[in-house]
Amino acid sequence: MKFDSYLTEDHYDELFESDAHPRKAAIPIIDRINSLPEEELKHRQQAAEAALMQMGITFTVYGTDEGTDRIFPFDVLPRIIEPSDWEHLERGLSQRICTLNLFLEDIYNEQRIIKEKVIPAELITSGRSFRPEITGLHPPKGRWCHISGIDIVRHRDGEFYVLEDNLRCPSGISYVLENRRVLKHTFPRLFETLRIRPVDDYPNRLLDMLEYLAPDTVETPSVAVLTPGIYNSAYFEHSFLAQQMGVPLVEGRDLVVSEGFVYMRTTRGFERVDVIYRRIDDDFLDPEVFRPDSTLGIPGIMEAYKAGKIAIANTPGTGIADDKAIYTYVPKMIEFYLEEDVLLPNVQTYVCWDGKERQYVLQNLDKLVVKSVNESGGYGMLVGPHATKKEREDFRHRIESNPRNFIAQPTLDLSRVPTIIDDHIEGRHVDLRPYALYGEEVYVHPGGLTRVALRKGSLVVNSSQGGGSKDTWVLEEVTV
């Protein structure tokens, strides 16, 4: 398997400028792989998959119960990001995250952005993830979106765009760390020759950020990761992060609110918890405040939270800031709050809530990608050009009956990366989800998760829809 006959097919390729012309930064990788004996690349791919299975880096497939753990398909050919591109992404993401944080503080308090008519009030209050229950809240250290995974794509023009914001419980970071661990064994020599920015310190950084949120009166904060339990598809990640940070993994039933504080039930009685990294949705967090039928949550935790007795990451209510209709206003927010030029542009988006734009969407369903404003993971989505007539009609009805719930975007030509398909190498479309932490400052973890649509021509990268992942190498500037 070699790159001899690799074709970019007129797409933007992350490793090639054009057919037979690798990008300068990618040359060592291409050369190395071309120098491997026949069949060797395939063997290494198989060894990497076997390692992931053995390490139990799996996700659960819903709907069956026996031996249902599968590995997230992994491709050993890495995606590279050049230093200047990364620097641009880093600055753009920081700008965006700071802005979204200011937006959240504003809409749950003064609502300046509504008063000054930048965003219509109704668009916010009609959002399903807007939480009037927390109006007036000032979270610890003024931070709302502590952990984010904003999805980025590169279009054929070579520019990066923000595809969507994820500020609730973005998952995938465990794959970033484990993919890297596996790839170091796959291409040890490349790691010696190239300067690839390491990713292993994420759990440390996460713990630092979480401890930063603890009430100032606590000297050694007690941190816990809150999971919905073993049946959650991301359970592996919850358990992995708890293990890597060396903190307990708790379920709702392990916690109890008593005399205003939150405690864990332990074999030696009750122990106080100061910071919770929650991986359950707002809806389920506290049955006394949100969904009363939730059995996953902790009754009374919001009261303790509002009283400043515990910190929760991410802050309940952040979901409104990644609502896909609100997303369209982020560039305006950046100008409004920071008075800066937007570094990372949005993808052109039509909000069906707006009558004129809805009209356009309904007339062009065969050209657009339609998404539900609150869903992720490739669910609740219509890829117009690839959909059947029946699917399009179905979406037409759904849009008409609940316009606030939908947005549409033009079909993008996502950039591609060489990928092993059977016994040769072909280009496949990718996106990028960098992970950022917002404690004292915004920290963007180098790289992130590159997801790849393994089906030929497909633009959907989600694991539930035939997607896989790749290791992402952010290269360091070589200073001679």
Add this chain to the structure above:
Amino acid sequence: MYKSLSMLSRVADSLYWLSRYVERAENIARFIDVNMHLMLDLPIEFEQQWHPLVTVTGDYTIFKERYSEATQDAVIEFLTFDSTYSNSIVSCLRAARLNARSIREVISSEMWESVNEFYLFIISPEAKREAFSNPHAFFSKVKQRSQEFIGIREVTFTHGEGWNFMRMGVMIERAEKTSRILDVKYFILLPKVEYIGTPYDNIQWSAVLKSASALEMYLKCYHHILPNQVADFLIHDKDFPRSIRYCLDKAEQALHAVCGSTPGTFSNEAERRLGRLRAELDYSDINEVLETGLHEYLDALQVKLNQVDTAIFNTFIAIRPPDLITRI
């Protein structure tokens, strides 16, 4: 520096049940094994008796709803592969695996892999084929896998609080199942009353010992097979790892290690109940047991073991803060 955290109650509970379920799976295999040996040794003119085995489990009513007759195959199917029966081997291992999965970040990865493979083995079509075509080989494998798990636990898992909870689970389960294995003999009807005390009777008692892997160790102590000595050995022996007294002694040690109290004292209900039961075994003898009647004695013992289990649960797992006790 982090203050050292105590163990989450849920984690302690999962460790306790993880090891209890693996031990239970092993003991069901022993259980079926004892009956196969007993039946092989019965004189040819007598019918096979599989019915008693289900009776001893206490789940005869459930069995009767699903199977028309207590044949060897039906009983093996029920006790091994019936996934809707909560005490079958496959159900125990599913529960063990779920417990292990919920505490994967706490146990060693070797332990997780061991219990995962054990479960995958039991649901494989090959396992099922072998269970009916070569049951002895199959149930030996089940025992071996459980012992492998115990071995892995011993050498990969810190011998701290969590380990002590696992030990408690294993020991209480084992004590309970040894009592049941001993009880099977009570239900097997000998062809005629005159057979009691004959070679047939002795052969059956040695089958009971074999199922508890106790025959060789027993012979080193007593040389001859005598019913009351067999019962004495399986109930009272101080050092044999499957005797009830040994199991309770070790369970108590583990409990004391968790609570930090000195032997002979108690600081909670779990310690009080377990300590009293262990003392009863220390200071009783086989004649007393036989006066009560072996079967009646074992029945009473099982009730007390359940009380210990409940006390452990109330002491460590189902705790509530004082202001909630009044509210709920």
